[in-house]
Amino acid sequence: MENGYKIVDFNQIADIYVVNTCTVTNISDRKSRQILRRTKQNNINSILVVTGCYAQVAKEELAKIEEIDIVLGNNEKNNIVEHVEQFIKEKNREEIISSVMEQKEFLNFGDITYTDKTRAVIKIQDGCDRFCTYCIIPYARGRVRSRKIEDIVSEIEKIAQTGIKEVVITGIHIASYGKDFKEKIGLIDLLEQINKIKGIKRIRLSSLEPTIITKEFVNRLTKLEKICDHFHLSLQSGSDKTLERMNRKYTTKQFEESTQLLKQAYPNVALTTDIIVGFPGETDEEFQETYNFLKKINFYKMHIFKYSQRKGTKAATMKNQVPPNIKEERSNILINMSNQNQILQNEKYIGKELEVLFEEEKEYVQGHTTNYIIVEVPNVKNIENTFQKVKILSTEGEKLIGNIAV
Numbered sequence: 497m498e499n500g501y502k503i504v505d506f507n508q509i510a511d512i513y514v515v516n517t518c519t520v521t522n523i524s525d526r527k528s529r530q531i532l533r534r535t536k537q538n539n540i541n542s543i544l545v546v547t548g549c550y551a552q553v554a555k556e557e558l559a560k561i562e563e564i565d566i567v568l569g570n571n572e573k574n575n576i577v578e579h580v581e582q583f584i585k586e587k588n589r590e591e592i593i594s595s596v597m598e599q600k601e602f603l604n605f606g607d608i609t610y611t612d613k614t615r616a617v618i619k620i621q622d623g624c625d626r627f628c629t630y631c632i633i634p635y636a637r638g639r640v641r642s643r644k645i646e647d648i649v650s651e652i653e654k655i656a657q658t659g660i661k662e663v664v665i666t667g668i669h670i671a672s673y674g675k676d677f678k679e680k681i682g683l684i685d686l687l688e689q690i691n692k693i694k695g696i697k698r699i700r701l702s703s704l705e706p707t708i709i710t711k712e713f714v715n716r717l718t719k720l721e722k723i724c725d726h727f728h729l730s731l732q733s734g735s736d737k738t739l740e741r742m743n744r745k746y747t748t749k750q751f752e753e754s755t756q757l758l759k760q761a762y763p764n765v766a767l768t769t770d771i772i773v774g775f776p777g778e779t780d781e782e783f784q785e786t787y788n789f790l791k792k793i794n795f796y797k798m799h800i801f802k803y804s805q806r807k808g809t810k811a812a813t814m815k816n817q818v819p820p821n822i823k824e825e826r827s828n829i830l831i832n833m834s835n836q837n838q839i840l841q842n843e844k845y846i847g848k849e850l851e852v853l854f855e856e857e858k859e860y861v862q863g864h865t866t867n868y869i870i871v872e873v874p875n876v877k878n879i880e881n882t883f884q885k886v887k888i889l890s891t892e893g894e895k896l897i898g899n900i901a902v
């Protein structure tokens with residue numbers, strides 16, 4: 497926009513299309529290819545730029561798609577205009593994919609926040625050094641690079657002035673924040689600074705690696721009154737043997753200790769997680785261990801993924817791949833458990849008063865509690881972006897239904 501371009505909806509006729517691709521699974525690769533082949537149907541004379549993680553790791557596959565004019569790796573994303581203008585002059589297909597592995601600093605694209613009217617998503621770091629055996633992300637995003645505290649704080653200060661009340665702290669592996677700095681700075685130091693920003697009332701954390709949840713971390717965290725009591729701790733498996741094959745860096749015992757620390761510190765804590773079922777070599781016994789462990793932790797909600805082979809990862813070549821019907825069966829069992837957990841945990845709020853930040857009003861008026869439960873209030877208007885106390889009367893699916901408390 498700074499260069500005089502106008503941004504239109506992707507489905508409209510445009511002169512330039514930019515496709516930011518994902519490569520997290522083989523399915524996302526296929527979807528990326530499909531959309532790249534389709535895009536120029538809107539305007540055969542347009543320029544098609546592809547960037548993002550699939551562009552970063554799949555140069556040869558993209559070379560087969562004739563419709564593409566420019567391929568840019570993740571490091572080149574902030575120079576799209578320059579490359580497009582060069583293409584207009586020279587009309588030669590361009591492929592510029594520099595190695596993300598050698599990128600040592602956080603590439604600051606300026607303020608790149610995604611906001612709705614109440615909540616802003618703030619990226620604090622890029623990259624991951626963990627190399628879980630099923631995951632392609634370290635190869636597509638490179639090593640951990642953290643954004644400077646002062647840049648993050650200044651962006652959030654600006655956002656707060658626009659009336660936004662909640663920020664979501666995100667990145668590829670936020671527990672690694674600061675690991676690449678010379679000074680000893682970590683995620684908790686950053687959160688302490690964000691907590692001081694006027695106007696921001698809630699700080700939400702995206703997925704956290706459980707190993708960061710130590711006594712010291714929780715002690716400092718509980719002093720920050722804006723931190724929301726919803727924590728997403730990626731477990732992936734409740735079997736130590738499976739965790740080892742996944743190259744996850746914790747045991748179920750350590751994971752359980754982390755959840756206990758959070759449960760003690762936050763009485764209404766909602767713990768959510770991701771689980772992969774059917775990881776190569778997952779026996780019935782290992783799945784049973786996962787099942788028992790999940791029962792014990794009693795998550796509020798679990799995102800269940802059936803393991804899918806991602807080309808280029810170690811797990812894709814492991815022996816004893818689990819047949820699809822078994823993955824399906826295990827997935828259904830855990831989805832069922834997750835739904836039950838949510839229903840039971842929601843019911844305990846009936847009759848209680850909860851503070852809700854109301855969001856954009858659509859056909860219904862709803863918002864979230866601090867622990868990220870959706871609350872809907874019928875027959876009320878004009879409460880968008882305000883905090884209200886709501887008396888909970890009933891539950892409906894994932895939601896709580898209530899009235900504004902008087």
Ligand code: SF4
Pocket residue numbers: 624625626627628631632633634668669
């Ligand atoms: S920690 Fe997350 S992003 Fe990093 S390799 Fe493992 S799954 Fe991928």
